[in-house]
Amino acid sequence: MSYQVLARKWRPKSFATLVGQEHVVRALTHALDQNRLHHAYLFTGTRGVGKTTIARIMAKALNCQAGISSTPCGVCSACTEIDAGRFIDLLELDAASNTGIDNMREVLDNAQYAPTAGRFKVYLIDEVHMLSKPAFNSMLKTLEEPPEHLMFILATTDPQKIPVTVLSRCLQFNLKQMPQTHIVDHLSRVLEAEGVAFEPAALRHLAKGAAGSMRDALSLLDQAIAHGGGKVEDEGVRAMLGTVGDEHLFALLDGLLAQDVLAMLDVAKLMDARSLSFDGGLQELGTLFHRIALAQFAPEALLEEAERIRLAPYAQALDAEFLQLAYQIAIHGRDELSLAPDDYAGFVMTLLRLHAFRPERAGLAKATAGAAPKPAAAPAAVRQAPPAAPMPAARPQATVPPAVAAPVAAPVDEDWHALVARLPLNGMAKQLAQHCELSERTESAIRLRLSPVHKHLLGKPQQDKLQAELQAWHGRPLRLEIDVAEPASETPAARSRNVQRERQERAIASIEQDPFVRDVVDLFDASIDESTIKPV
Ligand SMILES: [Zn+2]
Numbered sequence: 001m002s003y004q005v006l007a008r009k010w011r012p013k014s015f016a017t018l019v020g021q022e023h024v025v026r027a028l029t030h031a032l033d034q035n036r037l038h039h040a041y042l043f044t045g046t047r048g049v050g051k052t053t054i055a056r057i058m059a060k061a062l063n064c065q066a067g068i069s070s071t072p073c074g075v076c077s078a079c080t081e082i083d084a085g086r087f088i089d090l091l092e093l094d095a096a097s098n099t100g101i102d103n104m105r106e107v108l109d110n111a112q113y114a115p116t117a118g119r120f121k122v123y124l125i126d127e128v129h130m131l132s133k134p135a136f137n138s139m140l141k142t143l144e145e146p147p148e149h150l151m152f153i154l155a156t157t158d159p160q161k162i163p164v165t166v167l168s169r170c171l172q173f174n175l176k177q178m179p180q181t182h183i184v185d186h187l188s189r190v191l192e193a194e195g196v197a198f199e200p201a202a203l204r205h206l207a208k209g210a211a212g213s214m215r216d217a218l219s220l221l222d223q224a225i226a227h228g229g230g231k232v233e234d235e236g237v238r239a240m241l242g243t244v245g246d247e248h249l250f251a252l253l254d255g256l257l258a259q260d261v262l263a264m265l266d267v268a269k270l271m272d273a274r275s276l277s278f279d280g281g282l283q284e285l286g287t288l289f290h291r292i293a294l295a296q297f298a299p300e301a302l303l304e305e306a307e308r309i310r311l312a313p314y315a316q317a318l319d320a321e322f323l324q325l326a327y328q329i330a331i332h333g334r335d336e337l338s339l340a341p342d343d344y345a346g347f348v349m350t351l352l353r354l355h356a357f358r359p360e361r362a363g364l365a366k367a368t369a370g371a372a373p374k375p376a377a378a379p380a381a382v383r384q385a386p387p388a389a390p391m392p393a394a395r396p397q398a399t400v401p402p403a404v405a406a407p408v409a410a411p412v413d414e415d416w417h418a419l420v421a422r423l424p425l426n427g428m429a430k431q432l433a434q435h436c437e438l439s440e441r442t443e444s445a446i447r448l449r450l451s452p453v454h455k456h457l458l459g460k461p462q463q464d465k466l467q468a469e470l471q472a473w474h475g476r477p478l479r480l481e482i483d484v485a486e487p488a489s490e491t492p493a494a495r496s497r498n499v500q501r502e503r504q505e506r507a508i509a510s511i512e513q514d515p516f517v518r519d520v521v522d523l524f525d526a527s528i529d530e531s532t533i534k535p536v
Pocket of ligand 1 (some may be wrong): 062063065066072073074075076077078079080
């Protein structure tokens with residue numbers, strides 16, 4: 001007896017056994033049971049999400065000898081022949097290989113004739129977007145006045161390429177990608193029914209490898225069974241998929257924490273020797289950083305107790321901000337692999353980048369390197385401190401810089417600042433007043449100090465002007481004396497420059513922290529021209 005591949009053997013034969021796509025199933029079941037059928041359905045979605053499977057169940061539902069319903073009997077000749085792929089009134093066409101007008105015309109000419117064996121003639125056209133324009137036109141004519149017995153079921157991965165005139169005559173359903181949990185559940189049901197021993201972790205790797213396609217998941221499962229000699233084990237599956245094992249990932253993480261670049265390089269060499277995928281390695285590393293960040297902020301989001309325990313020491317040892325950065329570095333490292341001289345170099349450069357951007361903290365290495373968390377040691381560490389809080393001890397012991405031993409700054413004379421702002425000065429006189437500091441004020445005189453760098457402001461006209469305005473303000477004659485010496489406090493000019501600089505710095509910081517800007521910078525490797533940033 002020949003071996004039947006799982007994807008075919010386990011292809012769902014009824015809506016009830018179909019995994020996922022509940023929204024489509026509900027609508028179709030309803031239409032079938034109410035006998036409110038459309039002449040053309042369009043199923044869109046990526047490969048392996050169930051487009052042709054649903055189409056075949058539809059064909060059975062329409063042609064079952066027990067009558068039209070959403071629950072075809074599955075035993076009559078129509079049902080069994082459709083399941084076996086040899087029902088005369090179900091025509092499965094692959095537009096990818098039949099794009100010519102002749103083929104289409106031939107097909108559509110036949111569509112005018114009543115079905116031979118069943119109630120409906122069902123045309124299942126896969127990858128329908130590949131049809132030529134004349135072929136679409138010819139189909140359109142049939143769609144405009146479809147014979148009663150005709151049903152078109154169109155499937156495509158690329159609905160954008162279908163002419164609007166055709167689209168508007170179809171009832172469209174978008175099929176979703178299979179969630180990993182659905183795939184894992186389905187694979188375990190299949191294995192239980194097949195009597196094949198398996199490890200659940202292995203199924204998670206397979207589901208991840210299938211990337212949302214149930215058909216791919218079942219094909220991978222076939223391979224895994226063959227590879228494992230009748231068993232599906234975690235290690236065998238990882239070897240088959242080239243998935244990087246946890247032991248490698250945690251060894252990398254320990255190397256990073258211990259600031260041990262050689263240890264990290266050893267892992268890379270080991271992966272190279274075993275031909276493990278570096279792209280997969282970076283992907284796994286990104287996932288790991290994501291899981292650790294979750295362990296920091298929402299440990300309850302990690303459903304498995306074992307994972308919580310495993311990650312807790314890292315959640316404590318790694319800084320929350322660094323985790324964000326590390327995650328970025330890992331996912332961008334993946335992007336850059338295609339540009340790297342080779343995958344190994346690209347991977348190592350990403351590791352070195354992680355090392356280079358590791359927060360500079362003396363306490364960190366000591367805190368974690370010695371007790372590099374091994375699975376066995378982890379539970380003890382967990383009990384010592386709850387995982388939720390980032391480790392404050394690992395934060396830099398920021399020492400407040402000692403007070404500058406510069407000459408004790410004279411208190412700023414706020415009156416002088418206010419006065420300068422109010423005096424109706426302009427031009428050079430205003431500049432002069434703003435760059436001066438008030439050093440002494442008596443009944444008969446005002447004494448200012450001007451920095452030698454601004455000595456050029458000391459022209460007679462502006463001195464006279466300033467003196468006149470000061471006398472007018474005070475309402476009495478005043479002598480104005482200006483000493484050229486370094487001011488001891490902040491002058492009005494210096495203050496406005498500082499304020500301006502702070503505003504500019506804030507503006508730059510807010511631009512740099514803007515998530516959109518950061519994405520753009522990351523995506524396009526752009527840089528910000530700070531001179532173009534203006535505070536608002
Ligand atoms: Zn039947």
